[in-house]
Amino acid sequence: xxxxxxxxxxxxxxxxxxxxxxxxxxxxxxxxxxxxxxxxxxxxxxxxxxxxxxxxxxxxxxxxxxxxxxxxxxxxxxxxxxxxxxxxxxxxxxxxxxxxxxxxxxxxxxxxxxxxxxxxxxxxxxxxxxxxxxxxxxxxxxxxxxxxxxxxxxxxxxxxxxxxxxxxxxxxxxxxxxxxxxxxxxxxxxxxxxxxxxxxxxxxxxxxxxxxxxxxxxxxxxxxxxxxxxxxxxxxxxxxxxxxxxxxxxxxxxxxxxxxxxxxxxxxxxxxxxxxxxxxxxxxxxxxxxxxxxxxxxxxxxxxxxxxxxxxxxxxxxxxxxxxxxxxxxxxxxxxxxxxxxxxxxxxxxxxxxxxxxxxxxxxxxxxxxxxxxxxxxxxxxxxxxxxxxxxxxxxxxxxxxxxxxxxxxxxxxx
Numbered sequence: 267x268x269x270x271x272x273x274x275x276x277x278x279x280x281x282x283x284x285x286x287x288x289x290x291x292x293x294x295x296x297x298x299x300x301x302x303x304x305x306x307x308x309x310x311x312x313x314x315x316x317x318x319x320x321x322x323x324x325x326x327x328x329x330x331x332x333x334x335x336x337x338x339x340x341x342x343x344x345x346x347x348x349x350x351x352x353x354x355x356x357x358x359x360x361x362x363x364x365x366x367x368x369x370x371x372x373x374x375x376x377x378x379x380x381x382x383x384x385x386x387x388x389x390x391x392x393x394x395x396x397x398x399x400x401x402x403x404x405x406x407x408x409x410x411x412x413x414x415x416x417x418x419x420x421x422x423x424x425x426x427x428x429x430x431x432x433x434x435x436x437x438x439x440x441x442x443x444x445x446x447x448x449x450x451x452x453x454x455x456x457x458x459x460x461x462x463x464x465x466x467x468x469x470x471x472x473x474x475x476x477x478x479x480x481x482x483x484x485x486x487x488x489x490x491x492x493x494x495x496x497x498x499x500x501x502x503x504x505x506x507x508x509x510x511x512x513x514x515x516x517x518x519x520x521x522x523x524x525x526x527x528x529x530x531x532x533x534x535x536x537x538x539x540x541x542x543x544x545x546x547x548x549x550x551x552x553x554x555x556x557x558x559x560x561x562x563x564x565x566x567x568x569x570x571x572x573x574x575x576x577x578x579x580x581x582x583x584x585x586x587x588x589x590x591x592x593x594x595x596x597x598x599x600x601x602x603x604x605x606x607x608x609x610x611x612x613x614x615x616x617x618x619x620x621x622x623x624x625x626x627x628x629x630x631x632x633x634x635x636x637x638x639x640x641x642x643x644x645x646x647x648x649x650x651x652x653x654x655x656x657x658x659x660x661x662x663x664x665x666x667x668x669x670x671x672x673x674x675x676x677x678x679x680x681x
Contacts, residue, residue: 282652291501292501350488382492386471389401413587434464475496478498524625529671534581541677551602555602563617630664637657641658649672
């Protein structure tokens with residue numbers, strides 16, 4: 267087994283996101299849940315993605331998890347390490363992207379890396395170091411209302427300088443347009459000038475492919491799934507292959523939605539016109555939870571056999587999210603919701619559910635952890651950045667969707 271790329275993803279949907287791009291660019295990929303010991307893997311595995319739940323954890327906890335993942339990937343012989351975060355750079359003023367990047371650089375005895383969350387296929391572009399979402403600056407997009415990591419600045423340079431130890435430079439789009447050699451030269455100049463990080467402008471997939479080739483020799487790269495896929499694209503054909511997916515299971519299915527992103531709100535609204543749905547009673551969870559799980563499970567089992575997958579959701583708009591946070595506390599209400607989804611997922615699988623579509627990174631992490639899933643085989647994509655995955659024990663198929671990914675009809679499309 268020659269592992270060309272080892273990925274540390276800061277949440278579960280981010281892990282499946284980049285895994286799908288690696289598979290699409292010819293790398294046979296396995297995704298692991300957490301930094302656990304690697305068991306027996308196929309000899310032709312070329313990429314390993316370690317999915318953590320470290321995006322919004324306390325900084326030191328996120329650093330410790332990431333270093334454990336690095337140790338695991340190094341023990342597997344990964345030639346290059348990729349720290350994958352969200353294409354909207356989800357973070358707080360203190361981290362966790364900056365501190366984790368610094369810790370990985372130190373552990374690898376390196377002093378320079380790049381910052382590039384661009385994912386043009388999903389509307390995430392970088393121009394003059396500013397991150398745009400569908401043509402709108404990050405701080406003017408729906409991310410400004412994110413319940414955990416509200417993004418109030420579009421400047422990746424300012425964001426990185428504010429939460430990391432070193433200073434940040436820029437490789438502007440004009441340099442990227444001149445090709446791989448020009449980008450490599452610019453990176454060398456920034457490093458010589460004492461910069462520790464370089465933000466990479468990218469407006470389209472052609473730019474990403476140029477950048478992927480230019481950074482293919484860096485020991486550590488950080489960014490979104492677009493750059494990860496571009497690095498895989500740059501590998502010679504003799505280290506890649508064609509990897510087909512798997513046929514989906516045909517048993518009962520369910521949709522669990524915990525994300526409160528703008529897109530997931532639209533997806534929930536669309537799907538409510540097509541299938542049975544149940545809104546999670548968060549007030550009940552917070553004040554009198556006894557018996558609530560049993561009521562939800564009874565509602566699910568009462569749905570007609572063979573019906574379109576029922577939807578259970580805690581997805582809500584900014585006003586309702588703000589009310590819940592003010593009433594119960596942001597951390598407390600979020601934990602209650604995620605714990606609920608973990609418990610109900612375990613009960614649903616016990617009833618025979620074989621396919622599960624999960625919206626939201628935190629929700630996906632809670633569900634996979636509760637199910638005791640150690641890893642996934644990565645299958646075919648449903649939408650850019652969202653593949654079907656199958657637990658390594660073959661028991662369940664999952665689609666783990668980042669909140670803002672997919673089109674309005676994603677839940678129907680996935681089935």
